[in-house]
Amino acid sequence: MLTLIKNGYVIDPASDREGCYDLLLEGEIIRAVKKEIDSDEIQQEADKKGVRFTLIDAKDKYVMPGFIDLHVHLREPGYEYKETIATGSKAAAAGGYTTICPMPNTKPVIDSSDMVKLLLKKAQEEAVVHILPVGSVTLGQDGKELVNVKKLKEAGCVALSEDGKSVMDTALYAEAMRQAANNHLLIFAHCEDKSLVGKGVINQGKKSEEFQLPGICNAVEDIITARDILLAKETGATLHLCHCSTKDSVAMLALAKKDGLKVTGEVCPHHFTLSDEDILSADTNYKMNPPIRSRDDVEALKEALRNNILDVISTDHAPHSEEEKSKSFAEAPFGIVGSETAFALTYTELVKQGYLTIKQMVEKMSSNPAKILGIDKGCIGEGYVADLVIADPNAEYTIDKKQFFSKGKNTPFHGRKVTGRIEYTFVAGRMVYRSENVS
Ligand code: DOR
Ligand code: ZN
Numbered sequence: 001m002l003t004l005i006k007n008g009y010v011i012d013p014a015s016d017r018e019g020c021y022d023l024l025l026e027g028e029i030i031r032a033v034k035k036e037i038d039s040d041e042i043q044q045e046a047d048k049k050g051v052r053f054t055l056i057d058a059k060d061k062y063v064m065p066g067f068i069d070l071h072v073h074l075r076e077p078g079y080e081y082k083e084t085i086a087t088g089s090k091a092a093a094a095g096g097y098t099t100i101c102p103m104p105n106t107k108p109v110i111d112s113s114d115m116v117k118l119l120l121k122k123a124q125e126e127a128v129v130h131i132l133p134v135g136s137v138t139l140g141q142d143g144k145e146l147v148n149v150k151k152l153k154e155a156g157c158v159a160l161s162e163d164g165k166s167v168m169d170t171a172l173y174a175e176a177m178r179q180a181a182n183n184h185l186l187i188f189a190h191c192e193d194k195s196l197v198g199k200g201v202i203n204q205g206k207k208s209e210e211f212q213l214p215g216i217c218n219a220v221e222d223i224i225t226a227r228d229i230l231l232a233k234e235t236g237a238t239l240h241l242c243h244c245s246t247k248d249s250v251a252m253l254a255l256a257k258k259d260g261l262k263v264t265g266e267v268c269p270h271h272f273t274l275s276d277e278d279i280l281s282a283d284t285n286y287k288m289n290p291p292i293r294s295r296d297d298v299e300a301l302k303e304a305l306r307n308n309i310l311d312v313i314s315t316d317h318a319p320h321s322e323e324e325k326s327k328s329f330a331e332a333p334f335g336i337v338g339s340e341t342a343f344a345l346t347y348t349e350l351v352k353q354g355y356l357t358i359k360q361m362v363e364k365m366s367s368n369p370a371k372i373l374g375i376d377k378g379c380i381g382e383g384y385v386a387d388l389v390i391a392d393p394n395a396e397y398t399i400d401k402k403q404f405f406s407k408g409k410n411t412p413f414h415g416r417k418v419t420g421r422i423e424y425t426f427v428a429g430r431m432v433y434r435s436e437n438v439s
């Protein structure tokens with residue numbers, strides 16, 4: 001199979017390439033990146049070889065390395081009514097993602113090599129994007145007994161995470177970090193002090209008062225962020241801070257980097273797009289963990305993205321059923337979907353608003369996650385696997401949750417006007433998503 005993508009505006013931070021290029025894909029691989037590739041010649045070659053030829057006109061479109069999401073919840077096994085590997089990976093592809101890292105808080109938890117193998121087998125059969133699993137830190141995420149770190153690594157995990165909560169036993173977490181470092185596994189940290197959060201469900205402040213709901217103060221995140229950075233320093237672990245939401249957590253990340261520690265941080269589109277002032281009613285589509293914070297925090301997050309303190313934009317795609325989300329704000333589960341809105345929100349809120357250049361956006365959505373994972377992805381170069389995304393930066397539209405591939409429709413962004421549409425996603429040279437809007 002030969003695919004020629006013509007006249008696209010290529011953005012590839014890994015090779016520092018930005019400009020108009022033609023891309024030729026052969027089978028799974030990027031065969032050529034050139035200023036001009038003759039389509040007649042490729043057509044003739046395809047005829048001669050008897051293979052299919054696809055020509056894509058990418059004029060005025062962005063051609064980027066496929067996005068890599070370090071943080072999704074696929075819900076399989078155990079919660080297939082919320083999402084499956086098939087639907088979650090299709091949602092990812094529709095969002096421009098070609099590689100995703102599912103978190104282990106499934107039922108059963110991904111805490112053994114058998115579970116990892118099962119997940120990878122299912123992914124092989126049903127996923128349309130690459131799946132790199134994250135294993136839990138403790139058995140059953142019970143916070144008591146460590147997983148077999150070496151075996152999880154051997155089975156194919158790229159990181160360990162207790163996402164959904166923190167490991168509150170500091171000594172146990174230190175041991176997990178030591179073993180993770182010895183086995184070249186990353187630690188993805190969900191920072192939340194369980195003893196301090198209490199029954200909190202929304203950012204502590206005017207809104208928690210207005211809706212008379214228990215609040216979550218910034219210290220809930222900040223205390224564990226500080227602890228985890230110190231533990232990484234002590235143990236030599238490579239630490240990645242999940243969904244940073246507070247001003248002080250990014251200040252600590254900046255300090256850790258200055259100190260030369262192996263610490264990186266991510267932020268999710270909902271945390272830089274919304275502040276708690278945007279929560280006009282106790283709508284559970286605004287309930288996630290960590291919560292949407294104050295305007296001050298949002299500004300700090302955007303500034304940290306701009307000056308590259310925050311390395312990654314991830315989604316924390318967290319689908320839940322309509323029934324679960326129709327409970328009261330206090331009772332509904334935390335989490336919103338994000339795979340299918342991340343690019344448009346990032347482009348609209350950060351690139352168009354001048355916080356990030358398009359190159360920085362691609363760094364944070366593709367090349368930096370690849371670097372953190374230590375994988376040969378996130379770049380557009382000859383000989384690389386053809387994981388690519390093509391987007392129209394001028395398309396203006398309204399987000400419609402009814403069009404999501406995800407089973408989860410739990411988003412606060414339904415009806416929001418955005419700019420930037422994913423048109424095509426290629427995984428290993430295969431078109432896994434094509435927007436209905438391309439002719
Ligand atoms: O909002 C969230 N949802 N935060 C988490 O940490 C877990 C996630 C989920 O699994 O639904
Ligand atoms: Zn989390």
Ligand code: ZN
Nearest residue numbers: 103163164316
């Ligand atoms: Zn999560």
